[in-house]
Amino acid sequence: MLEKSFALLYFLKQSKTGGSKKYIYLRITVDGHPVEVSTKKQWWENRWDQENGRVSGTKPDAQELNFFLGTLENKVFQARKKLIEDDELITAEALRDLVTGKDARKMILEVFADHNRQMEALVGKDYADGTLERYITSYEHTKAFIQWQYLADDLYIRKLDHFFIEQYAFWLKTVRNCNHNTTMKYLSNFKKIVLICVKNKWLPGDPFANFKMTKKTVIREPISEWELEAMISKDFENDRLNHVRDIFVFSCYTGLAYADVKKLKRSEIEKGVDGEQWIFTPRQKTDAPCSIPLLPVALQLLGKYAHHPKCVNQDRVLPVLTNQKMNAYLKEIADLCGIKKVLTFHLARHTFATTITLSNGVPIETVSKMLGHSTIKQTQHYAKILHIKISADMASLREKYAVIAPQPAKQYTELQLEPVKQSSPLPKYNYVFVVS
Incomplete structure (x- = not known):
């Protein structure tokens, strides 16, 4: 890719130690951006032609040095030609690296x-x-x-x-x-x-600079109470399905992600401040601490697998399969239980946040702490308020306003909108209640 401007210039620079001689540097400028290259050569300022960027005089040492400077300059032009042939971006850094041999041609x-x-x-x-x-x-x-x-x-x-x-x-x-x-x-x-x-300056700029890295909001509907009960009560003929179901249900009642369930040790189950069994474990993803009181269903599952060989030999609380196998079996479990949702192991974490905790009145701050989140915003991504929770929260309000309603609220079965005739160019609507 051709540059807009390109220039070369030799100049003298005083060494840090001083002395009568100065170092000769080559400045390579591409599109207004310069880089300097040391020639490792020294020369006297009074015998230097700055206008031409060359050594003055015709003595053998001057001719020899000028030949060297010309050769180096020619190498820069050859490097530029190479970049053009390879259809690469021409930059001052790229030319410098090719000339000095520092270019490792990183791939x-x-x-x-x-x-x-x-x-x-x-x-x-x-x-x-x-x-x-x-x-x-x-x-x-x-x-x-x-x-x-x-x-x-x-x-x-x-x-x-x-x-x-x-x-x-x-x-x-x-x-x-x-x-x-x-x-x-x-x-x-x-x-x-x-x-x-x-x-590392192998690339002059970030190609992502003008690329929008946006994510779309995805609403993952958690497992409902009846769907969870259907899974728990189902006795599968295949023991492997029962095994996977148990681990998924455990995550539904603890909120642990797959990686955290897999690494959970027996030593991480301890008595909490209330004397009950809690999980105390850091999240593998963020190392953030999680403190989770164990609900009866989760405790029962821990007891079921307490003597499983894999748990005993590896100091684990549950014999967890690979995530790929777990998700494959969960799809089969969903079909057998009549669950229409796409069942993946991570959905258990959403289910804990919504169906198990928030929908039962647990404050979002508490849920956030149990999930190991650093902000409430993270928890809101997991926690979706269900319609049944909205209905329960509005029930008392409905009763309050039923007292002052002109007619019993249950008699209103429809709500229609009829336009009101008026001179205004913008239509207005009156609410018309249809009483059964």
Whole structure:
């Protein structure tokens, strides 16, 4: 990609230690942005031609140095030609790196793979297994996109631009059939890799700068009370389904996410301030502490699996399968229980926030604390007030106003709107009650 302006200039710069000689520097300026390159050569100021950027005189040492400066200048032009041939963005940094040999020709997937290797080494310390899995999947998507769009196994980092990001988003939504929010998650993972390149100055700017990373609000309807009861009372012929159902129900009554249920240790079940059994555990995702009083159903499930070999040998409270298997079995459980919702393990956390707690009068501040959230706003994402809760909350208000109503409220069965004839250009409406 051609630049708008390009200039080279040699100049002298005083060394930090002083002395009679000064260092010769080359300034490369592209589109008004300069970088300086040291030639490692020194010369006297009184024998320097600043206008031409060359050494003055015809002595052998002057001729030799001028030849060197000309050769270096020619290398810059060759580097510029190389960038043009490779259809790469021409920047002062790119030219400097090519000339000095510091350009490692960093590749996108190479940097991505290095990032994932470092993340893998930090799993259990700074990152969860699930986080690593998401970045591995994101790497595979990026690799497939580069092959699809550029017919290449990898791409130079300098090829990253706004067009790349737009096409990647298009590919995720069409070829991979990802929904909008999933697409944004993969792009968010990739953006982390891009920012690594920007911070290391392998990339002159952020290609995400003018790309809108927005997420659409998704309303996840939690499991209702009757649906939860249907699951609990159902005796499946397949023991594995009973097993998965139990772990899902445990999460519905504790609000723990999949990763937190899987890592929950026996030592994290202790007596709370009320003398009852509580869960005291940090969230794997954020390390935020969770303090959750155990409800009877959850306690019963803990007792059921207390002597399970996996729980005994691994110091766990429940024998949790992989998230993929859990979700596969949950779909089968939903069908057998007549539940029309798309059942995933994470829906249990929403169910705890809404059906189990808020709908039964537990304050949102308390729910937020049990979920391990740092702000109420996070909890509001999980907690959706059900119609049955709205009905219960409005019942007393309905009774209060029924006393002063002109006729018994139960006699009003319809509410119609009829336009009122008037001179005003804007129609107004009167409420007309139809009494049964």
